[in-house]
Amino acid sequence: MVTVVRTPQELADARGASTVALVPTMGALHDGHVQLMKHARPLADTLVASIFVNPTQFAPGEDFDTYPRTFEADLERCDEAGVDVVFAPEIETMYPNGLDGGIGIEPGPLGTILEGASRPTHFAGVLRVVAKLFGLVRPDVGVFGEKDYQQLVLIRQMASELRLGVDVVGCPTVREADGLALSSRNQYLSDAERQQATALSRALRAGAAAGDQGAEAVLAAAHAVLDDAPGVDLDYLALTSPDLGDPVPGHDARLLTAARVGTTRLIDNVSLTLGGA
Ligand SMILES: Nc1ncnc2c1ncn2[C@@H]1O[C@H](COP(=O)(O)OP(=O)(O)OP(=O)(O)O)[C@@H](O)[C@H]1O
Numbered sequence: 103m104v105t106v107v108r109t110p111q112e113l114a115d116a117r118g119a120s121t122v123a124l125v126p127t128m129g130a131l132h133d134g135h136v137q138l139m140k141h142a143r144p145l146a147d148t149l150v151a152s153i154f155v156n157p158t159q160f161a162p163g164e165d166f167d168t169y170p171r172t173f174e175a176d177l178e179r180c181d182e183a184g185v186d187v188v189f190a191p192e193i194e195t196m197y198p199n200g201l202d203g204g205i206g207i208e209p210g211p212l213g214t215i216l217e218g219a220s221r222p223t224h225f226a227g228v229l230r231v232v233a234k235l236f237g238l239v240r241p242d243v244g245v246f247g248e249k250d251y252q253q254l255v256l257i258r259q260m261a262s263e264l265r266l267g268v269d270v271v272g273c274p275t276v277r278e279a280d281g282l283a284l285s286s287r288n289q290y291l292s293d294a295e296r297q298q299a300t301a302l303s304r305a306l307r308a309g310a311a312a313g314d315q316g317a318e319a320v321l322a323a324a325h326a327v328l329d330d331a332p333g334v335d336l337d338y339l340a341l342t343s344p345d346l347g348d349p350v351p352g353h354d355a356r357l358l359t360a361a362r363v364g365t366t367r368l369i370d371n372v373s374l375t376l377g378g379a
């Protein structure tokens with residue numbers, strides 16, 4: 103049975119001295135989160151999931167207030183996935199000096215591109231809360247989804263550069279049968295928008311299929327799907343190396359996109375191998 107803790111002291115008591123894996127979430131749990139938990143379960147003695155809708159990663163005007171909150175259903179999913187401890191802190195516990203006070207984390211250049219270009223304060227908020235969660239839970243392993251690929255790269259870089267002693271593990275994106283990446287924000291989509299949203303994964307698949315023809319062909323194939331997709335307002339489509347630098351012919355690459363479907367902003371990405379030498 104999962105134990106719910108809300109304070110650092112309760113967390114320390116529940117954590118014990120065993121090895122710990124942490125799956126940070128903002129709740130509204132779906133099968134993508136459950137996969138992270140199942141992946142994390144055998145990696146440590148104790149599995150902790152955090153549920154915290156982190157205000158500092160939302161800019162004014164974004165959906166912090168309306169973000170889905172489904173705590174009781176989330177606990178059931180955690181229980182089924184083998185989570186031992188759910189850490190669900192209050193905002194004051196995570197930000198004792200207020201949201202604008204206290205220590206911050208500067209994400210560096212990788213935090214300013216792609217998602218960071220559209221959401222300039224986002225990754226400072228993500229890294230700030232993840233650093234706090236790592237400090238509170240003191241996990242041996244932190245498990246994150248590739249769906250938020252830039253986030254995964256930045257958290258891995260933070261853990262490595264700040265020597266946090268946490269092994270950051272990524273898990274493949276879980277998708278609906280028609281390819282749409284699972285996301286808590288998919289709930290915002292109307293039936294028509296839900297259909298239109300499949301353009302993101304279709305474009306990424308088309309791009310990946312053109313991988314052996316090189317970078318230009320990849321981007322052209324993906325644009326051919328996205329540019330004419332009804333209801334889809336493209337934010338970016340970018341081809342990078344796995345660490346978000348320039349793509350290198352003959353090596354693995356990442357194709358990433360973000361688009362607004364109606365008022366909902368969705369992101370997705372795939373890995374591919376680029377042709378050429
Ligand atoms: N479809 C998915 N497959 C694998 N991991 C996922 C998927 N969706 C989310 N995750 C991962 O779950 C963790 C918690 O993410 P979060 O609670 O923000 O869910 P989300 O569905 O990404 O929500 P949002 O709609 O806010 O982006 C992150 O590591 C995220 O990458």
Ligand SMILES: CC(C)(CO)[C@@H](O)C(=O)[O-]
Binds near residue numbers: 126127228232250253
């Ligand atoms: C990592 C995270 C839990 C930090 O709030 C959030 O950005 C998320 O759910 O991906």
Ligand code: BAL
Binds near residue numbers: 159160250
């Ligand atoms: N999964 C990323 C959370 C956010 O968009 O704020």
